Amino acid sequence: MTAPSLASILQQRRQHLAQLVDFPVLLWSGCALSRNFPANRFPFRASSHFLYFAGLSLKNSVIRLEGGKLELFYDEAPPESALWHGEMPARSDLARTIGADAAYPLADLAFHCKDAATIPVSQVQTQQFQILQRAIALEGIDAQLAQAIATLRLRHDAGALEQLRQAAAIAVEAHKIGMGMVSHAHTEAEVRGAIEGAIFARNMSCSYNSIVTVRGEVLHNERYDNLLQPGDLLLVDAGAETQMGWASDITRTFPIAGKFSATQREIYNLVLAAHDACVDRVSPGVEYSEIHHLAALVLAQGLVDLGILRGQADDLVERDAHALFFPHGIGHLLGLDVHDMEDLGDVAGYAPGRKRRDRFGWCYLRLDRPLQPGMLVTIEPGFYQVPGILQNPHWREKYQDCINWQQLERFGDVRGIRIEDDVLVTESGREVVSADLPNNADEIEQLVSANS
Amino acid sequence: MTAPSLASILQQRRQHLAQLVDFPVLLWSGCALSRNFPANRFPFRASSHFLYFAGLSLKNSVIRLEGGKLELFYDEAPPESALWHGEMPARSDLARTIGADAAYPLADLAFHCKDAATIPVSQVQTQQFQILQRAIALEGIDAQLAQAIATLRLRHDAGALEQLRQAAAIAVEAHKIGMGMVSHAHTEAEVRGAIEGAIFARNMSCSYNSIVTVRGEVLHNERYDNLLQPGDLLLVDAGAETQMGWASDITRTFPIAGKFSATQREIYNLVLAAHDACVDRVSPGVEYSEIHHLAALVLAQGLVDLGILRGQADDLVERDAHALFFPHGIGHLLGLDVHDMEDLGDVAGYAPGRKRRDRFGWCYLRLDRPLQPGMLVTIEPGFYQVPGILQNPHWREKYQDCINWQQLERFGDVRGIRIEDDVLVTESGREVVSADLPNNADEIEQLVSANS
Ligand SMILES: [Mn+2]
Ligand SMILES: [Mn+2]
Numbered sequence: 001m002t003a004p005s006l007a008s009i010l011q012q013r014r015q016h017l018a019q020l021v022d023f024p025v026l027l028w029s030g031c032a033l034s035r036n037f038p039a040n041r042f043p044f045r046a047s048s049h050f051l052y053f054a055g056l057s058l059k060n061s062v063i064r065l066e067g068g069k070l071e072l073f074y075d076e077a078p079p080e081s082a083l084w085h086g087e088m089p090a091r092s093d094l095a096r097t098i099g100a101d102a103a104y105p106l107a108d109l110a111f112h113c114k115d116a117a118t119i120p121v122s123q124v125q126t127q128q129f130q131i132l133q134r135a136i137a138l139e140g141i142d143a144q145l146a147q148a149i150a151t152l153r154l155r156h157d158a159g160a161l162e163q164l165r166q167a168a169a170i171a172v173e174a175h176k177i178g179m180g181m182v183s184h185a186h187t188e189a190e191v192r193g194a195i196e197g198a199i200f201a202r203n204m205s206c207s208y209n210s211i212v213t214v215r216g217e218v219l220h221n222e223r224y225d226n227l228l229q230p231g232d233l234l235l236v237d238a239g240a241e242t243q244m245g246w247a248s249d250i251t252r253t254f255p256i257a258g259k260f261s262a263t264q265r266e267i268y269n270l271v272l273a274a275h276d277a278c279v280d281r282v283s284p285g286v287e288y289s290e291i292h293h294l295a296a297l298v299l300a301q302g303l304v305d306l307g308i309l310r311g312q313a314d315d316l317v318e319r320d321a322h323a324l325f326f327p328h329g330i331g332h333l334l335g336l337d338v339h340d341m342e343d344l345g346d347v348a349g350y351a352p353g354r355k356r357r358d359r360f361g362w363c364y365l366r367l368d369r370p371l372q373p374g375m376l377v378t379i380e381p382g383f384y385q386v387p388g389i390l391q392n393p394h395w396r397e398k399y400q401d402c403i404n405w406q407q408l409e410r411f412g413d414v415r416g417i418r419i420e421d422d423v424l425v426t427e428s429g430r431e432v433v434s435a436d437l438p439n440n441a442d443e444i445e446q447l448v449s450a451n452s
Numbered sequence: 453m454t455a456p457s458l459a460s461i462l463q464q465r466r467q468h469l470a471q472l473v474d475f476p477v478l479l480w481s482g483c484a485l486s487r488n489f490p491a492n493r494f495p496f497r498a499s500s501h502f503l504y505f506a507g508l509s510l511k512n513s514v515i516r517l518e519g520g521k522l523e524l525f526y527d528e529a530p531p532e533s534a535l536w537h538g539e540m541p542a543r544s545d546l547a548r549t550i551g552a553d554a555a556y557p558l559a560d561l562a563f564h565c566k567d568a569a570t571i572p573v574s575q576v577q578t579q580q581f582q583i584l585q586r587a588i589a590l591e592g593i594d595a596q597l598a599q600a601i602a603t604l605r606l607r608h609d610a611g612a613l614e615q616l617r618q619a620a621a622i623a624v625e626a627h628k629i630g631m632g633m634v635s636h637a638h639t640e641a642e643v644r645g646a647i648e649g650a651i652f653a654r655n656m657s658c659s660y661n662s663i664v665t666v667r668g669e670v671l672h673n674e675r676y677d678n679l680l681q682p683g684d685l686l687l688v689d690a691g692a693e694t695q696m697g698w699a700s701d702i703t704r705t706f707p708i709a710g711k712f713s714a715t716q717r718e719i720y721n722l723v724l725a726a727h728d729a730c731v732d733r734v735s736p737g738v739e740y741s742e743i744h745h746l747a748a749l750v751l752a753q754g755l756v757d758l759g760i761l762r763g764q765a766d767d768l769v770e771r772d773a774h775a776l777f778f779p780h781g782i783g784h785l786l787g788l789d790v791h792d793m794e795d796l797g798d799v800a801g802y803a804p805g806r807k808r809r810d811r812f813g814w815c816y817l818r819l820d821r822p823l824q825p826g827m828l829v830t831i832e833p834g835f836y837q838v839p840g841i842l843q844n845p846h847w848r849e850k851y852q853d854c855i856n857w858q859q860l861e862r863f864g865d866v867r868g869i870r871i872e873d874d875v876l877v878t879e880s881g882r883e884v885v886s887a888d889l890p891n892n893a894d895e896i897e898q899l900v901s902a903n904s
Contacts, residue, residue: 033494035494035497037795038795039794040660042485048488084672085670189652192652193651193653196645197645198649200644200645200649201641201644201649203641203677208487209495220536224655337488338492341489342489342492392531
C-alpha cells in the first residue's frame with residue numbers, strides 16, 4: 001500500500017467538513033511578520049486552520065471550501081522576485097498538488113467572499129489580547145465553523161498521524177543529543193543550541209520556544225542564561241514541527257552530572273509513577289479530567305509517603321493541596337498547534353457546555369473532554385518548588401496543616417521536574433508516540449553518562 | 453580603565469539626543485508576536501530605537517526622553533506570572549540599571565504623551581506594507597525625531613561597538629563550525645543546524661534568517677531543502693545578535709568538497725579582489741556609492757579578463773552591464789538592525805536630498821552617504837548567475853554585444869558567490885570587525901578540509 005497523496009488527504013478532510021457545515025468557508029494563511037524592519041521577518045508560520053485544509057505553507061493565500069470543493073486564491077510572485085527568492089511554483093502547479101478544483105489570483109477573492117464563514121488569523125495584537133481575555137466571540141456561521149473545524153481536527157487522520165510521528169521522532173533524536181552532550185556543557189544555552197541545532201539539521205523547526213533550564217520551577221522559562229552546576233537537574237521541554245506544521249512536545253528532566261541525588265531520584269520516580277499511571281489510563285471514552293485527577297492523587301499519595309504532605313491523598317486533592325507542587329494541567333491536545341486549536345480559546349479543549357474551573361490546580365487544565373480514538377494528547381505531570389506559591393502567605397496559611405516544611409527542606413535540590421510524552425488514543429487504548437525517548441531514571445542516567 | 457556602565461552609555465546617548473531635538477520623545481518596545489496562537493509566540497524582539505536608548509529588551513514598555521532625562525513606563529508582572537515566568541525584576545531595579553530619572557506604571561503614560569514625538573513600531577502589517585511601499589510619511593516632530601535618531605545611530609559609540617564586536621566574534625565562530633562540518637554533511641539543513649546551534653549555544657540569536665544554500669544565485673533563499681553535492685559551492689550568509697540586540701552579518705562561500713574547481717576559483721578570486729578593493733577604500737569622507745561603483749568596476753574588468761564580458765570596464769559599468777552578475781548593492785549600515793534603521797525607509801541610508809536611483813544595479817543600493825568614523829557597514833560584492841536575469845529577453849537583447857555566452861557556459865559550476873565582511877570606519881581608515889574569519893581561497897579550502 002502506498003501512502004495517500006497530499007491531494008487525497010486534503011480531499012477527505014474537506015469532504016468531512018462539508019458534512020458538518022452547509023455554508024462556504026474562507027481560510028487565510030497569513031503573512032510573515034516583521035521582526036525589526038519590514039525586510040527582516042520571523043520565519044513564516046501559516047495559520048493552522050489553513051494548513052489543515054491546504055497542506056502547504058503558502059504566504060498571503062486564501063482557500064475557499066464549499067461542498068467538498070477547494071478553491072485556491074494565490075498570487076504568483078512577480079518575475080522580479082525570482083531574483084531574491086528563486087523561481088516560485090506556478091498557481092496551477094500548487095492547485096494540482098493540493099487537489100484544488102480551481103485557482104484564482106487574490107484579486108478575485110472579492111467575488112467569492114459572500115456568505116462565507118471564517119476564522120480570524122492569530123496575528124494582530126488586539127486579537128491576541130481578546131483571545132487571551134477570552135473576550136473573543138465568534139458568532140453565527142463563524143462560530144459554527146469553529147466548532148466544525150474543532151470536531152475534525154480533534155481526531156487525527158492518517159496524513160496527520162504520519163506527520164505527527166515524524167515530528168515526535170525528530171524531537172526524540174534532539175532530546176537524546178541534548179542528554180548526550182550535557183556532561184560537557186557549561187551553560188543552558190549550549191544545550192539549547194545542541195537541541196535546536198539538531199531539529200534544524202533535520203529541516204524541521206521548533207514547535208514552540210524551547211525550555212532548557214536548571215530552574216525548572218519557572219514553568220515557561222525561555223531564557224538560557226544559567227550556568228550548569230554538577231548538582232543541578234536540567235529540565236528540557238522541546239518539540240519539533242514538520243514543514244507542514246505538525247508538532248511534537250516532549251519534556252525530560254535529567255541530572256547534569258549523570259546521577260540523580262537520592263532526593264532527586266525519589267521525586268523523579270514519583271513524577272514518573274504519576275506519568276505512567278496517567279498514560280495507562282488513556283483510552284477511548286475516558287474523561288481527560290479524570291486523568292488529571294489521577295495525576296493529582298498519585299502525586300499527593302507519593303508526597304504523603306515522602307513525608308512532605310500530611311493527610312489522606314483524596315482529601316488533599318479535594319483541597320487542591322497537590323497544586324502547591326503541581327499547579328498546571330496534566331496536558332493538552334497536540335496537532336498542528338502545540339496546544340492544538342488554542343487560537344479558538346477553549347472551543348476545542350472543552351466539550352460543549354463545559355467551562356474552566358476556577359480552582360487552584362484546575363484552572364490551567366487545557367482539555368476537558370472524553371477521549372476519542374485519533375486524539376493526540378500530552379501527559380506531563382510535574383513537581384515544582386515555586387517560591388511564588390510556597391512563599392505565598394495565603395497558601396501557607398491555607399495549607400499550614402498539610403505541609404511538613406522541615407521535611408520539604410530535605411528536597412531543596414529538586415526545583416522542578418516534568419516528564420512529558422505525546423500519547424495517541426487508539427481504538428484499543430493508547431500508543432506513546434514519543435516512547436523511543438527513555439524516561440526511566442536509570443536509562444536517563446545512562447544516556448547522560450554515556451559520553452562523559 | 454573599567455568598561456562604562458550601561459547607565460552611563462545610555463545617559464550619553466540621550467544627552468546627544470537632547471542636543472538634536474527640543475521636544476519630548478516616546479519610544480515603545482513592542483510586544484511579542486503570536487506564532488500560531490496567543491500563548492505560542494515568536495521570541496520577543498524589542499524595537500531597535502527603544503533598545504538604543506533603553507538598553508534592555510523589555511516587553512510592552514515605553515521610555516520618555518526629554519532634555520537628557522529618561523522616564524521608564526513599565527508594568528511589573530502580576531504576582532501570578534512568577535509561576536510561569538519566574539521572578540521579574542522590580543520597576544525600580546530596572547530604572548536603576550538603565551539610569552532612569554523616574555519610573556511609572558504604564559497607566560501613567562497618558563499623562564506624559566502630550567507634544568511628544570514618536571516612531572511607529574515595525575510590527576503591524578499595514579505599517580510594514582506602507583514602509584515597503586515607501587508611502588510612510590513621518591511628519592512634523594516625528595520626522596525630526598527620525599532624523600535625530602538616525603544622526604545618533606549612524607556613528608556607533610563605545611557601548612555599541614563592544615556589542616557589535618561580540619556579535620561579529622560569535623558569527624565568526626559559527627561560520628567556522630559550519631565550514632568545519634560541511635564535508636560530513638549531506639544537506640543544507642544540517643549545516644544550518646550546526647551554524648545556528650552554535651549561535652544559540654553562545655546565548656545569542658540570529659540577526660536574520662540565515663541563508664545556507666547551494667543555490668547562491670537565489671539572493672534571499674531561506675529554505676534548506678537541497679542535498680549537498682561534491683561539486684557544489686555553499687553560500688552561507690549568517691549573523692549573530694547579542695541579547696541587547698546588536699547584529700553582525702557575514703557571508704562566506706566555500707566548496708563542499710574542500711577544493712574549488714578552476715572556474716570556481718577564478719570567479720571566487722575576482723569577487724575577493726572586488727571585496728578587498730572596496731574594504732581598502734573605506735575611509736572617513738569617502739562616498740559609499742563610490743565604493744559600490746568601485747566594486748562594479750573591479751568585477752566588470754575581471755569579467756572582461758575572463759572573457760565573459762566584452763568591452764571597456766568603465767563603459768560596461770556606465771551601461772550597468774556589471775549588474776547582470778552583481779545586481780545588488782555593495783552593502784548597508786549595520787547596527788541594532790542588520791539593515792540598520794531600515795524601518796525608517798531611507799532616512800538613515802540616504803543623505804538628506806538624495807534618493808535611490810532607478811537604474812539596474814543601483815536601485816538596491818541601501819546606503820548613499822559619505823562615510824564617517826564610527827559607522828559600521830558591510831562590504832559584500834558577489835557574482836551570481838540568476839536565470840531571471842540572464843534568461844530575460846529584455847536584458848539579453850540590451851546586452852547582447854557585451855556577453856560572451858559561450859565563455860559564460862564554461863562557468864556553469866558557479867551559481868552564486870558572495871563574500872561579506874563587517875567594516876568599521878575609523879578616524880584613520882577602517883577596521884574589519886569580522887577579520888578573524890578567513891576569506892582567502894586557500895585558507896577557506898583548508899578550513900573545509902581540516903576535518904574530512
Ligand atoms: Mn506540553
Ligand atoms: Mn548584508
